[in-house]
Amino acid sequence: MTGETKMxxxxxxxxxxxxPRGVTIMKAMEFAGYRFIRGCGCRGGFCGACxxxxxxxxxxxxxxxxxxxxxxxxxxxxxxxxxxxxxxxxYDLQALKPTLGTLLQHYxxxxxxxxxxxxxxxxxxxxxxxxxxxxxxxxDIEKTAHQSFDCIMCGLxxxxxxxxxxxxxxxxxxxxxxxxxxxxxxxxxxKRVEEIKAGKFxxxxxxxxxxxxxxxxxxxxxxxxxx
Amino acid sequence: MYTPEMLGLIKTVxxxxxxxxxxxxxxxxxxxxxxxxxxxxxxxxEGSMRPVRVGPNAGEKMPHAHxxxxxxxxxxxxxxxxLDTIDYDVxxxxxxxxxxxxxxxxxxxEGGADVLLATKLRHGDANTMMxxxxxxxxxxxxxxxxxxxxxxMGGGGFTNIPELVRALVTDAPLCIQWLESLGCMxxxxxxxxxxxxxxxxxxxxxxxxxxxxTGAEIMRTLRxxxxxxxxxxxxxxxxxxxxxxxxxxxxxxVLYNLETGQxxxxxxxxxxxxTGGSGRLHINDSPTTNHYGATADGLVIAYRAGxxxxxLDATQFHPTGVAFPExxxxxxxxxxxxxxGAQLVNIDGEQFIYPLExxxxxxxAIIRECRERRKGISVPSGYGVWLDSPMIEIIHGKGTIxxxxxxxxxxxxxxxxxxxxxxxxxxxTLHYQNGGVLINENAESEVPNLYVAGxxxxxxxxxxxxxxxxxxxxxxxxxxxxxxxxxxxxxxKLGKLxxxxxxxxxxxxxxxxxxQRVAPILLPDYRGKISG
Ligand SMILES: Cc1cc2nc3c(=O)[nH]c(=O)nc-3n(C[C@H](O)[C@H](O)[C@H](O)COP(=O)(O)OP(=O)(O)OC[C@H]3O[C@@H](n4cnc5c(N)ncnc54)[C@H](O)[C@@H]3O)c2cc1C
Ligand code: SF4
Ligand code: SF4
Ligand code: FES
Numbered sequence: 142m143t144g145e146t147k148m149x150x151x152x153x154x155x156x157x158x159x160x161p162r163g164v165t166i167m168k169a170m171e172f173a174g175y176r177f178i179r180g181c182g183c184r185g186g187f188c189g190a191c192x193x194x195x196x197x198x199x200x201x202x203x204x205x206x207x208x209x210x211x212x213x214x215x216x217x218x219x220x221x222x223x224x225x226x227x228x229x230x231x232y233d234l235q236a237l238k239p240t241l242g243t244l245l246q247h248y249x250x251x252x253x254x255x256x257x258x259x260x261x262x263x264x265x266x267x268x269x270x271x272x273x274x275x276x277x278x279x280x281d282i283e284k285t286a287h288q289s290f291d292c293i294m295c296g297l298x299x300x301x302x303x304x305x306x307x308x309x310x311x312x313x314x315x316x317x318x319x320x321x322x323x324x325x326x327x328x329x330x331x332k333r334v335e336e337i338k339a340g341k342f343x344x345x346x347x348x349x350x351x352x353x354x355x356x357x358x359x360x361x362x363x364x365x366x367x368x
Numbered sequence: 369m370y371t372p373e374m375l376g377l378i379k380t381v382x383x384x385x386x387x388x389x390x391x392x393x394x395x396x397x398x399x400x401x402x403x404x405x406x407x408x409x410x411x412x413x414e415g416s417m418r419p420v421r422v423g424p425n426a427g428e429k430m431p432h433a434h435x436x437x438x439x440x441x442x443x444x445x446x447x448x449x450x451l452d453t454i455d456y457d458v459x460x461x462x463x464x465x466x467x468x469x470x471x472x473x474x475x476x477x478e479g480g481a482d483v484l485l486a487t488k489l490r491h492g493d494a495n496t497m498m499x500x501x502x503x504x505x506x507x508x509x510x511x512x513x514x515x516x517x518x519x520x521m522g523g524g525g526f527t528n529i530p531e532l533v534r535a536l537v538t539d540a541p542l543c544i545q546w547l548e549s550l551g552c553m554x555x556x557x558x559x560x561x562x563x564x565x566x567x568x569x570x571x572x573x574x575x576x577x578x579x580x581x582t583g584a585e586i587m588r589t590l591r592x593x594x595x596x597x598x599x600x601x602x603x604x605x606x607x608x609x610x611x612x613x614x615x616x617x618x619x620x621x622v623l624y625n626l627e628t629g630q631x632x633x634x635x636x637x638x639x640x641x642x643t644g645g646s647g648r649l650h651i652n653d654s655p656t657t658n659h660y661g662a663t664a665d666g667l668v669i670a671y672r673a674g675x676x677x678x679x680l681d682a683t684q685f686h687p688t689g690v691a692f693p694e695x696x697x698x699x700x701x702x703x704x705x706x707x708x709g710a711q712l713v714n715i716d717g718e719q720f721i722y723p724l725e726x727x728x729x730x731x732x733a734i735i736r737e738c739r740e741r742r743k744g745i746s747v748p749s750g751y752g753v754w755l756d757s758p759m760i761e762i763i764h765g766k767g768t769i770x771x772x773x774x775x776x777x778x779x780x781x782x783x784x785x786x787x788x789x790x791x792x793x794x795x796x797t798l799h800y801q802n803g804g805v806l807i808n809e810n811a812e813s814e815v816p817n818l819y820v821a822g823x824x825x826x827x828x829x830x831x832x833x834x835x836x837x838x839x840x841x842x843x844x845x846x847x848x849x850x851x852x853x854x855x856x857x858x859x860x861k862l863g864k865l866x867x868x869x870x871x872x873x874x875x876x877x878x879x880x881x882x883x884q885r886v887a888p889i890l891l892p893d894y895r896g897k898i899s900g
Contacts, residue, residue: 316551325558
């Protein structure tokens with residue numbers, strides 16, 4: 142922070158602190174003297190460790206966000222939420238079929254979705270969570286996979302779902318089913334693996350490995366670069 | 369949101385864009401590259417390193433932050449801790465729940481071993497989760513493991529250990545196929561062909577990706593699979609010391625429960641360290657892209673047990689870290705942004721470096737542009753240069769950024785900056801530990817029964833890693849470590865558990881008048897500060 146830092150007043154689990162304006166909740170809590178053990182991971186919106194519930198003055202609504210990506214606001218009351226215990230099915234992916242039956246067998250509760258849209262409203266990634274659950278309900282695995290792709294598994298949607306659906310676990314099952322069983326395997330990859338197993342590149346690699354730095358440098362400088 | 373001054377400067381970027389779309393900036397010659405590194409790369413900065421005075425690497429220079437840790441004493445009271453009560457008794461102990469550790473655990477379990485995975489934060493809270501850009505593998509018709517080998521060696525300044533690079537490039541397609549079979553959702557054409565682009569220093573488009581959530585997609589897939597296979601995981605329990613037995617082989621570890629403060633003893637026939645990197649040490653006071661737990665713990669405990677380290681004097685700064693807005697300074701702007709065509713330009717709208725040089729060279733060029741040529745853009749944390757992201761939309765069509773770079777787009781739009789319409793400001797940020805514990809191609813360290821994989825290991829990338837070779841390395845060597853550790857465990861006979869190596873290390877520290885600090889530090893301390 143440079144120059145004069147303006148401060149705001151926030152309440153962390155009921156206690157009042159003065160923290161610099163314009164910083165994330167995570168940094169504000171550290172500034173206030175907290176040292177995270179839980180509730181902090183990537184610090185950049187990728188890991189879903191830092192779900193936080195807060196309320197702002199004059200608004201009855203409970204808001205939720207990632208502590209590492211949400212700015213503090215004057216008068217905010219906040220608390221971190223622990224990671225929610227949630228149902229997770231175990232499965233042998235290789236043996237599964239990419240069907241509606243598989244989804245429902247592992248997560249029967251998706252049929253109970255009330256369409257209340259709480260999940261979508263709360264998702265810090267801005268995903269249409271209700272829509273991907275609706276797609277799962279119809280057995281549209283491809284759509285569920287794509288629409289849930291950016292999910293960071295923070296668990297916030299599940300924390301609010303009146304039907305007790307664990308959306309992010311449904312999402313990952315759909316993605317793995319889709320990528321494993323619905324998308325064709327890469328042919329070029331399979332071919333290269335065979336070639337490697339047959340030892341096709343061994344001689345060339347051995348030759349390179351015996352070269353000294355100067356020889357390698359020459360080859361390196363002369364290599365053509367794909368446009 | 370940009371300041372009015374910045375908005376004014378953006379006009380210059382826009383005015384020069386037309387010209388730059390046609391212009392191609394020349395690549396550095398080998399000599400120019402050597403010069404620019406020597407003059408501007410932080411590794412060569414006067415006073416940034418000192419020799420470590422104890423242990424297997426005594427006399428070798430490393431950044432102060434690393435030396436501080438290596439010259440610290442154990443947090444465990446070696447005489448007070450009873451090793452008679454064993455909390456976990458397993459074949460293979462995996463330390464670290466990132467990509468390397470989880471891949472290792474899966475392969476070790478597949479090899480029939482009883483596996484325990486102990487990790488500091490949650491399973492998957494790791495640098496792997498944050499990797500965006502991609503993973504390399506030479507699997508296209510115009511490419512080969514040999515070309516990949518040459519690119520990796522050149523990127524590493526020809527200091528890489530050849531056997532490790534051979535393992536890396538030959539296992540690469542196999543590992544991608546393994547991930548594919550686990551249902552990892554790579555970006556593909558409808559016929560299954562994997563999408564691929566360039567990364568800095570690649571001569572073929574061999575970077576595969578899953579939009580810009582590549583690491584997250586790999587990590588959550590591996591973690592999900594580990595859960596399906598019922599692999600035992602203990603979270604919030606970092607290893608703080610290795611255990612040896614009376615034959616001097618590695619024999620387990622002491623875990624520390626972060627919440628209760630209690631120690632737990634794990635006896636294991638083989639141990640795999642996969643604790644990742646050290647960005648949170650903030651070398652040279654640099655901001656970092658790394659996750660909260662990246663504090664070099666694995667290096668510290670392996671070093672005390674007698675493992676040799678390599679290339680710790682080579683630190684990777686990612687050329688494009690966020691320089692503005694202040695709230696996310698240091699976070700990554702993935703190389704994929706340049707891979708898709710965005711150019712780096714100075715305050716006058718001029719290019720000053722070929723966008724896909726290796727990272728060390730691009731970082732040095734940005735530092736030169738700002739420090740010496742004074743053509744940087746002033747920001748609260750110092751300065752930065754433009755990364756002209758809207759070019760991507762011009763080259764590849766409107767909507768490309770939101771489609772191909774959703775994480776990046778989200779990172780900026782949260783702060784009112786639409787990178788599809790406006791360039792962003794970047795500056796080098798501490799990113800990757802090029803070196804680590806020296807391993808061989810079986811992922812073995814020099815300590816019997818101790819394996820190391822991933823960012824905690826060193827040698828494969830030489831002094832500079834190419835983008836996409838790290839996600840690859842964690843799978844290649846994670847798998848090798850897991851497989852070999854499980855195999856080895858079948859024949860290991862353990863003797864009496866000891867902390868003798870720690871005792872000896874403490875004594876050596878004392879003799880040198882060192883050991884005032886305690887390490888590993890486990891978590892950085894930002895109390896009362898606005899940083900990190
Ligand atoms: C923002 C970012 C973007 C990146 N992008 C790319 C990319 O596009 N392509 C690429 O190839 N590479 C990329 N990298 C590099 C790559 O992601 C990492 O180098 C790699 O994932 C490291 O994997 P790992 O398993 O070795 O370590 P990590 O994934 O960091 O895992 C280490 C684990 O060990 C745990 N741990 C630490 N200390 C202890 C302890 N004492 N006891 C127990 N557990 C401990 C940690 O909590 C963590 O779970 C990127 C890195 C970052 C930070
Ligand atoms: S879908 Fe649910 S778990 Fe996933 S990011 Fe959104 S709120 Fe979090
Ligand atoms: S919160 Fe639950 S019930 Fe409501 S729409 Fe979402 S999934 Fe359905
Ligand atoms: S700390 Fe990872 S999402 Fe906030």
